[in-house]
Amino acid sequence: MAYFEVNNISKSFGKTEVLKNIDFSMEKGQVVSIIGSSGSGKTTLLRCINFLCEPDQGQFHLEGELLYEAGEKLSDRLLRDKRMNFGMVFQQFNLFPQYNVKENLCLAPGLLAKEKPDWRTRKKEILQEIAERADRILEQVGLSEKAAAYPCELSGGQQQRVAIARALMLSPKILCFDEPTSALDPELTGEVLRVLKELAQKKITMIIVTHEMNFAREISDKVVFMADGVIAEEGDPERLFTDPQSPRLKAFLAKE
Ligand SMILES: Nc1ncnc2c1ncn2[C@@H]1O[C@H](COP(=O)(O)OP(=O)(O)OP(=O)(O)O)[C@@H](O)[C@H]1O
Ligand SMILES: [Mg+2]
Structure with a gap:
């Protein structure tokens, strides 16, 4: 199969x-x-x-x-x-406008982490791991220097690369x-x-x-x-x- x-x-x-x-x-x-x-x-x-x-x-x-x-x-x-x-990247990027690039990447993994049994005891390390993963993935899509930028400050191509990075964060x-x-x-x-x-x-x-x-x-x-x-x-x-x-x-x- x-x-x-x-x-x-x-x-x-x-x-x-x-x-x-x-x-x-x-x-x-x-x-x-x-x-x-x-x-x-x-x-x-x-x-x-x-x-x-x-x-x-x-x-x-x-x-x-x-x-x-x-x-x-x-x-x-x-x-x-x-x-x-599955991960989905749309034609129109669909980034969260109120969050910066790195926050766009970290939001969903952060919410999921809260459901894990070790969240209470390892909160700080888990958030650190998510942030480090976001840094690696932003580097992969060539946007390390835009981590703190807001979607409205990016070109369409950059926004789409953020959308791809965001999808990669969840390892679909x-x-x-x-x-x-x-x-x-x-x-x-x-x-x-x-x-x-x-x-x-x-x-x-x-x-x-x-x-x-x-x-x-x-x-x-x-x-x-x-x-x-x-x-x-x-x-x-x-x-x-x-x-x-x-x-x-x-x-x-x-x-x-
Ligand atoms: N939610 C919906 N309600 C009613 N009809 C729909 C809905 N979504 C899609 N359709 C219809 O289904 C057909 C296929 O649409 P779809 O968006 O899948 O095409 P597509 O191949 O992606 O086209 P495009 O290349 O223009 O994006 C179209 O006739 C569209 O009008
Ligand atoms: Mg279509």
């Missing part, structure tokens, strides 16, 4: 079937890019994977075990625990990105893509929805092409981009 499997996921909004029997799988350390035209269901799929949207049908398997089956009723706590397997098993560069000016896109390439080199498992075809081709182990709520084609990036089989992918690539 693969590291992560999406099995037969379907989702409708009212009468609109947005995802129809979506199936794909990936191995640990792989990068899967999801491409496809506007409205094809890419964001909805990522939202289902991150437990932000409830599929009507289907299952997710992670590390060989059933993680979720549609219809299953989960307590808030269980839902949160399952969601913690799979990091998901929804068009991480599409809100950025072209000159800021490169710095974010560079960070994603470094994460791929470090074998962080990632699912990336992107319109950057050259990037998808270069970084991905597998590309999934969605059209009207189905996977119309998937496979090796070189093959998919140089020798598309389905008429829809051919038409999509011709427009890009």
